[in-house]
Amino acid sequence: MKRQSPQIIELTEYQSKLFDRDTIPESVGDKICDNYAKEIEIDFPTRKTQYKWQLKSQGIVGNIPITPQFHIVIRPKVPIANLFGMLEYAYKIKINFPQGQIECESLEQVYERLANILAHKILERCRKGLYRDYLPKIEKLAYIRGRIDIRQAVQKPWDVKLKCHYNEQTGDIEDNQILAWTLFIIGRSGLCGESVSSTVRKAFHALQGFVTLTSFKPEACIDRTYHRLNQDYQILHALCRFFLENTGPSHEKGDREMLPFLINMASLYEQFVAEWLKANTPKGFNVEPKYPVKHDKDYSDEIDLIIRDIETNEILYVLDTKYKAPDRVDSRDRHQIVAYATAVNCKNAILIYPQDLKQPLDIKNDDIQVRSLKFSLDSDLHEAGKTFLTSLLPNTLP
Known part of the structure; x- marks a missing residue:
């Protein structure tokens, strides 16, 4: 039926x-x-x-x-091609697509395209062989393997099995468990057509025999260690982070329920601007996202971005992204960024908006210059970024 x-x-x-x-x-x-x-x-x-x-x-x-x-x-209000570009930067999804291959007409197509890429890359890695690592294991054995537990052997000389501590090479490790869990989540989303769903199921079954299905939060995909043997996992985990961060949890119980797929555009805008600036800000500057700041002993916060002079280590700019398009800067936003600048002894405070304000801000608050600038999402993202940088650092660009 x-x-x-x-x-x-x-x-x-x-x-x-x-x-x-x-x-x-x-x-x-x-x-x-x-x-x-x-x-x-x-x-x-x-x-x-x-x-x-x-x-x-x-x-x-x-x-x-x-x-x-x-x-x-x-x-989204943002053109789909630009949304895809934002995701590539924000999640560090570095894929060299042939011309015209990333054209999508809807957010569902973006989701499906990335799910297809992840599933195919996992299948490719399975064909090569999954990355394996040595994990510590404790087991009672009838023979000696690794290091035996001397104390237990002395206390129970009648026990013919010895408690052994050894390392075992296995593919059932976090690197691979994250992949399996992500494919499981994608399979429950209901957002993929039959062709992509079939590829996702095939990749999931390829992992099933080797990997324990374990739940992971998106944070597990960040700051992992990569080297010669698992370097290709970096793009896999970047894609996994996208799906785990934006899919579910469902408010309904049961494996048959579909999971919601939701992107917080304010958070994506913040991540995108940070990663774009890290990749494109001229030499001599260091871009640091999520900079912690302590206002007093009971209250701490995070600044969206700071830009620091590498040579002097001085914080030159504090920046706060605002994914909204008001006529003017909200007074609370202005007071907030002034507080940030004061806390880190910075003289330049910048509020970043995706559109021009009807009443842009450029004022002096005591000795802090407060400005509103635009990083547009309506046109070519790289050109919009260059325009933003020209406004921010007018004397440093070629």
Whole structure:
């Protein structure tokens, strides 16, 4: 029996949209309120909303299966090609695509394309042989292997089995377990077509005989050690981080439930700008994301970005990304970045927006210069970055 396609309603991030009363069952509205209040602002049909449903995405994009029969798809304002470019930088997904091969028309296609790449790369690594490492093991054996536990042997001389400590080479290690868990999560997303789903299943089954299925958080993919024998795992774990960070968890229990796929655009914008600047800022400067700052003994925080002079070690700029497009800088944002600059004794504070403000900021706050600058997402990302750098560091670029 063919599975019935779910009802889908579409939103665009940060844009309110009205729906007829009979479009959304009240039980679905309750589930949105209960489970996705932070992601979606929802007003039930009242006189205020002309007796219609009113929904607004709060800066997230992706797919939410509210029930198996009812899904919400949230489209980004950013062109899909640029969203793909942001993901490449933010997650360090360095893949040399042939011209025209990364063209995608929707976020679901981006997800599917990356899932296909990951599955094929895992299958390729399985054909070569999975990376193996030595893990410590303790086991009672009838023969000596490695180092024996002398104390136990003396205390229990009648025990014919000796407690041995040894190292065993195995492929059932974190490097490979992360791959298996990610493929399992992708398989539950429901976002891939049959062709890609088949490849994902094939890659998962190729790992199953060698790897224990263990759950991992996206942080497990960061700051791992790579060397000659597992260097190709770096791109695999970068892709895994993308899927683990943006897929699930489901609010429903059970293996058959589909998982939501959601990208927080403010967080992605921050990561993208940081990685783009790290890759393209001229020599002589060091870009440091997530810089910790302590305001007093009871309150610490993180600055999105700082730029430091390598020679003098002086912090020249503090930068804060704001994924929004107001007419003017919010006073709270201005006070916040001034506090950051004061805490690290910096004279230049920059607020970064994806669009020009109608009333841009360029003021002196005591001895701190506070400016708003644009790193656009509407056109070519590299050119937008160069324009931003020219505004930020006008005397350092060729």
